[in-house]
Amino acid sequence: MSDQSLLQMQGIRKSFVGVEVLHGVDLDLRAGEIHAIVGENGAGKSTLMKTLAGVHAPDEGTIRIDGEEVTFHHPAAAQAAGVGIVYQEFNLLPDRNVAENVFIGREPRKAGLVDRRRMERETAALLEEVGESSFGPRTPVRWLSVAQQQVVEIVKARSLNARILVLDEPTAALAEGEVELLFTLVRRLQELGVGILYISHRLREVFALSDRITVIKDGGVVKTLDTSATNQRELVNLMVGRELDGYFPPRGDKADLGNVRLAVKQLSTPLLRDVSFEVRAGEIVGLAGLQGSGRTQIARAVFGADPVTAGTVEVDGKSVRFKHPRQAVKAGLGFITEDRKAEGLALAQSIADNMMLAVRTVLPARKRRSTPGLMSVRELAEVTELRARGPEQEVRFLSGGNQQKVVLSKWLQTQPQILIFDEPTRGIDVGAKAGIHDLIRKLAKDGVAVLMISSELPELIGMSDRILVMHEGRLAGELPGGASEPQIMELATGAQDEVAA
Incomplete structure (x- = not known):
């Protein structure tokens, strides 16, 4: 991880119908860093990420990439600036193949026609970049597992030269055995210098993967910590604002069955x-x-x-x-x-x-x-x-x-x-x-x-x-x-x- 600041969000405020849901949020991301964002549902995590991705315009505050202030009025502008986001619910066409999904709406052309060879060649290079070899550019998306479809979404973001990648609950639909495959992919992107904002409720994953953690509660940042300097109990207390006496209630007595x-x-x-x-x-x-x-x-x-x-x-x-x-x-x-x-x-x-x-x-x-x-x-x-x-x-x-x-x-x-x-x-x-x-x-x-x-x-x-x-x-x-x-x-x-x- 580099000390170079890739992204700075300062004083971000956002209201909907007169109700403020983000209260002056500050967040920064370094090149090659995996920065986890945690908090209860409704804390403001998704709104903050959609503000970064150009879905919402902030009412106040600034966003800087590589030190230069940027303003996104549309998701396409954020993509052009190197911001990619993979939502919990994928946006893929199951009846198209991988290459067609990666380049949908911006297919390379030659003599006025879609240049399929170039499209497939560039998709193959992107798959190789992230270490994916279980499927190819011509594979129909319908044939892919949930984990493989997620790889397609990440590759699609990389095809837009994404240097800032937001992963929203990336393991929510994955089986236990598929999670480590995602981790390998994320670490590969980290090695390439991509800054990753990783949203997850699974604290075990957060501690296994991230370099830093930012806790958001009620639309504001509670604290940003180095992952190595905290533990699950402290993180839970910061997220919910109270002590949780153990993660699971005690089991009943077998004699009562x-x-x-x-x-x-x-x-x-x-x-x-x-x-x-x-x-x-x-x-x-x-x-x-x-x-x-x-x-x-x-x-x-x-x-x-x-x-x-x-x-x-x-x-x-x-x-x-x-x-x-x-x-x-x-x-x-x-x-x-x-x-x-x-x-x-x-x-x-x-x-x-x-x-x-x-x-x-x-x-x-x-x-x-x-x-x-x-x-x-x-x-x-x-x-x-x-x-x-x-x-x-x-x-x-x-x-x-x-x-x-x-x-x-x-x-x-x-x-x-x-x-x-x-x-x-x-x-x-x-x-x-x-x-x-x-x-x-x-x-x-x-x-x-x-x-x-x-x-x-x-x-x-x-x-x-x-x-x-x-x-x-x-x-x-x-x-x-x-x-x-x-x-x-x-x-x-x-x-x-x-x-x-």
């Missing part, structure tokens, strides 16, 4: 083979595995969203075969899906409407009025500690953590006895994670059987009473709560089978 609520026996689908397990009332069973191992497929098959070719599912000792998720909901199941925006919420509708979505599918209005235990919108908001202006606020304007709490509220209203969580805290800040972990533990204490899928191994280890590990569509093994990460990864990668062979 009830009867088997969910029993899956030799379940098979086109992607699963002979999967069997049980979840008891009051138990949190974690489900681990690499991307594509079949974790989500289990949840979808149990919930009636995917067809089952063989095996049985039992709820409270009774064999069931759900042909539609509505039947699962009526039987007492709830499913917090992996992608809350696409599958869990109606983003343009209000909080109140979203909270009632699931119960409306199984109870007509006249029965809802006479069903005991149903909570009001206000009561649901209190239980989940939802922060919002009011029940009529549109869900799309909430932070990720509060959106997830609306999803939870939606299912709590159905009074579920079995809850499946798929990536319950993905893209959520530390404070909101703690609240959701507490709620999951409370639900289990109240007798709900919980099946929890997560790519974050510390979360599985800290929350689960038992951990089931998937590998290539099969259940590779079971581990007790508190098992180590190497134990989980050994089963998840099939290493144990290779040693046995």
Whole structure:
């Protein structure tokens, strides 16, 4: 890392509809530095980065690149100045190949026609620059994994000569095994002198990768620290403004577990083979595995969203075969899906409407009025500690953590006895994670059987009473709560089978 200042943002202020969301933010970035930006959802991180990228114009303050003041009225101007940003949601055309995506809208031309050879040659050089050899310029984007698509986005930024690269939650959609591949790419860019602003809620990654860390809270900078001079506890305290007593609530007593609520026996689908397990009332069973191992497929098959070719599912000792998720909901199941925006919420509708979505599918209005235990919108908001202006606020304007709490509220209203969580805290800040972990533990204490899928191994280890590990569509093994990460990864990668062979 060089001592040369590549980027300086000074006194940045930004307001929307009269509400100031950035309060005089100062931030600097050095050439070849990985500078992490952390803070709770809604702290102002994304607004600050969009200001740098030319999406928003600051109301006050200055931006300097290489010591020269710049003003961006459009993202194209920021790109021309060497600023690239890779958002959490990619902007790629799946039916075009890699080279076409990298140069879309600015294809090199020869005699008035697109010069495909040059485009592919330059894309190949960019892929080589970042050390990517698993696919080429002609590979259709549709064929690429999420991690590979992310490489395409980074290469697209590099094709614009980006010297300042913003990565917004770059590992949110990556499996555990793909994270290190991203780290290798980021370090390669660092060696090339690129300054990287790295936004992440995953503190373990922040400490593994960054040189410095800036904490943002309520639209202002709390502190900038050398990574080597701080620790996770200090960082959490700065982010949330209070002490968090441990990252995970204590486990319940095994003696308090009830009867088997969910029993899956030799379940098979086109992607699963002979999967069997049980979840008891009051138990949190974690489900681990690499991307594509079949974790989500289990949840979808149990919930009636995917067809089952063989095996049985039992709820409270009774064999069931759900042909539609509505039947699962009526039987007492709830499913917090992996992608809350696409599958869990109606983003343009209000909080109140979203909270009632699931119960409306199984109870007509006249029965809802006479069903005991149903909570009001206000009561649901209190239980989940939802922060919002009011029940009529549109869900799309909430932070990720509060959106997830609306999803939870939606299912709590159905009074579920079995809850499946798929990536319950993905893209959520530390404070909101703690609240959701507490709620999951409370639900289990109240007798709900919980099946929890997560790519974050510390979360599985800290929350689960038992951990089931998937590998290539099969259940590779079971581990007790508190098992180590190497134990989980050994089963998840099939290493144990290779040693046995």
